[in-house]
Amino acid sequence: MQAIQDYLAMGGYAAFVWPCFAATLIVMIGLYVASKQRLTKLQSEVAALEALDSPRQARRRSSSEETR
Amino acid sequence: MNTFLAVLRRDLRLALRRSGDLATVVLFFILTASLFPFGVGPDPNLLARMAPGIVWVTALLAVLLSLERIFLADYEDGSLELLRISPVSLELVVLAKITAHWLTTGLPLTTAAPILAILFNLPSEALPTLLLTLLIGTPTLSLVGAVGAALTLGARRGGVLIPLLVLPLNVPVLIFGTGAVDAAISGFPAQANLALLGAVGALMLFVGPVAAAAAVRQAVE
Amino acid sequence: MSETTSTAPQAIAPKRSFHYFANPARFVRVADAVYPWCFYAALICLGVGFYTALFVAPADYQQGETVRIMYVHVPAAWMAMFIYANMALASASLLIWRHPLAGAFAKAAAPIGAAFTFLALFTGAFWGKPMWGAWWVWDARLTSVLILFFIYLGHIALVDAFDNPDRGQKAAAVLCLVGAVNLPIIKFSVDWWNTLHQPASITKLGTPSIHSSMLWPLLIMAIGYMLFFACLAIIRTKSELLAAKQRSLSLRALHAGGGD
Numbered sequence: 001m002q003a004i005q006d007y008l009a010m011g012g013y014a015a016f017v018w019p020c021f022a023a024t025l026i027v028m029i030g031l032y033v034a035s036k037q038r039l040t041k042l043q044s045e046v047a048a049l050e051a052l053d054s055p056r057q058a059r060r061r062s063s064s065e066e067t068r
Numbered sequence: 069m070n071t072f073l074a075v076l077r078r079d080l081r082l083a084l085r086r087s088g089d090l091a092t093v094v095l096f097f098i099l100t101a102s103l104f105p106f107g108v109g110p111d112p113n114l115l116a117r118m119a120p121g122i123v124w125v126t127a128l129l130a131v132l133l134s135l136e137r138i139f140l141a142d143y144e145d146g147s148l149e150l151l152r153i154s155p156v157s158l159e160l161v162v163l164a165k166i167t168a169h170w171l172t173t174g175l176p177l178t179t180a181a182p183i184l185a186i187l188f189n190l191p192s193e194a195l196p197t198l199l200l201t202l203l204i205g206t207p208t209l210s211l212v213g214a215v216g217a218a219l220t221l222g223a224r225r226g227g228v229l230i231p232l233l234v235l236p237l238n239v240p241v242l243i244f245g246t247g248a249v250d251a252a253i254s255g256f257p258a259q260a261n262l263a264l265l266g267a268v269g270a271l272m273l274f275v276g277p278v279a280a281a282a283a284v285r286q287a288v289e
Numbered sequence: 290m291s292e293t294t295s296t297a298p299q300a301i302a303p304k305r306s307f308h309y310f311a312n313p314a315r316f317v318r319v320a321d322a323v324y325p326w327c328f329y330a331a332l333i334c335l336g337v338g339f340y341t342a343l344f345v346a347p348a349d350y351q352q353g354e355t356v357r358i359m360y361v362h363v364p365a366a367w368m369a370m371f372i373y374a375n376m377a378l379a380s381a382s383l384l385i386w387r388h389p390l391a392g393a394f395a396k397a398a399a400p401i402g403a404a405f406t407f408l409a410l411f412t413g414a415f416w417g418k419p420m421w422g423a424w425w426v427w428d429a430r431l432t433s434v435l436i437l438f439f440i441y442l443g444h445i446a447l448v449d450a451f452d453n454p455d456r457g458q459k460a461a462a463v464l465c466l467v468g469a470v471n472l473p474i475i476k477f478s479v480d481w482w483n484t485l486h487q488p489a490s491i492t493k494l495g496t497p498s499i500h501s502s503m504l505w506p507l508l509i510m511a512i513g514y515m516l517f518f519a520c521l522a523i524i525r526t527k528s529e530l531l532a533a534k535q536r537s538l539s540l541r542a543l544h545a546g547g548g549d
Binding site: 010011012013016017019020021023024027028031032035036038039042043045046049050052053 | 348354355419521
Binding site: 215219220222223224225226229232233235236237239240243244247250264268271275279282283286287289 | 384436439440442443446447450451452456459460463464466467468470471474475477478479481482485
């Protein structure tokens with residue numbers, strides 16, 4: 001028990017060592033989760049748009065010359 | 069060379085027609101600097117010590133204030149697009165516009181600087197160095213600033229963006245400019261700082277117009 | 290369907306030559322294959338790195354336990370510079386060869402670089418407080434990193450400032466290259482300024498002769514950071530490519546809807 005307390009105290013520097021490691025972990029995990037969430041969201045949105053788009057493909061292709 | 073002079077003359081004429089803008093920049097420079105004694109107290113020694121930094125920082129901010137006008141009007145009325153498709157080199161045109169900007173901001177600021185030197189008790193032997201640093205350094209501010217101004221053409225909140233892009237890049241000018249004056253105040257030779265200031269300016273003389281012209285091409289593409 | 294590439298830039302200039310890996314579709318295929326390896330390698334390296342940094346590495350005889358901050362501070366500072374160099378290369382290839390992938394990568398990497406720069410500053414402050422007695426001193430290295438952080442923020446603001454995302458990426462690329470030219474000058478000027486103004490009493494942090502028992506956890510940590518960056522860059526670049534595709538698809542849907 002004493003050993004753990006000594007360890008956590010970091011030789012009196014606990015207030016400096018732990019925030020550094022905590023900030024690093026929070027920023028890294030936060031960045032990862034945010035990036036991953038955005039990717040998943042975009043993937044589902046693009047899939048939905050593609051599903052919407054595919055029936056129109058044939059029509060759009062044939063009339064693409066006039067619409068441009 | 070003819071195009072350079074033509075663009076320069078045109079921009080100067082436009083700037084002089086709106087000479088209110090020009091006066092605003094100089095007034096801003098003097099007004100902002102004269103706020104400092106209210107912030108730090110009127111102690112003459114302290115103010116003399118801070119003078120180079122205050123003059124340089126406020127000069128930097130004053131230049132910032134006027135950067136948007138280098139390209140914005142020409143961008144909005146379409147003349148920038150005409151300049152782009154014309155056969156003359158866009159880099160040269162941009163350099164002419166930067167020169168016009170310096171002549172209507174950097175130069176007036178330099179001539180106004182002695183007023184601040186008096187207000188701040190700057191030792192008179194350091195005044196020539198201060199003016200020399202402004203003369204060498206403010207063109208660099210215009211060169212770097214033109215890149216920021218060109219990059220933000222057509223951007224949302226373009227005016228607010230320019231400082232964010234330009235200020236970090238101006239740190240070397242600030243350091244060498246104030247360093248030279250500091251050296252002159254304490255009686256050391258200022259050549260090293262002046263030479264470095266000149267070197268930064270020479271580099272930006274190449275980088276600035278090329279980058280600003282690239283940004284202008286993107287903006288009117 | 291063969292049109293899995295980002296269609297927005299192609300709509301402007303349909304015929305462009307791509308370097309082999311700059312083809313977005315090919316990038317996505319390669320990245321998807323590499324990603325799991327990167328992810329688990331990053332996890333292992335960071336796990337081992339954090340464990341050794343906190344439990345195995347010895348305390349410094351001068352700095353005591355605070356030396357453990359080095360294991361998160363130094364790699365973050367390395368990454369801040371490494372990512373900027375990557376962005377500069379990508380920006381150059383966007384402007385020279387007009388690779389849309391390079392623009393997407395630079396845009397994706399900037400927030401990661403800014404995050405690591407922030408971490409370097411944060412941990413630097415928390416290391417400086419017990420060592421220097423102040424949260425912030427205008428130390429040459431910290432000051433340079435602070436300016437790098439500002440440049441990152443400018444890049445992030447500029448890339449998002451345009452209604453046309455293509456223009457944003459190109460403008461940011463010019464900024465990134467101008468910054469890359471300026472950064473060595475800024476670094477030099479800040480060092481110069483610091484030696485002029487430095488009070489003699491300040492003890493310098495870091496760069497002592499590092500003992501090997503400290504070096505290898507540091508290297509593992511740095512490799513972990515690097516792999517972590519690779520994972521994030523893959524995820525975020527894919528997001529940027531998808532966002533471009535989403536824009537063109539929804540434009541097309543709008544167009545088709547209006548035509549009916």
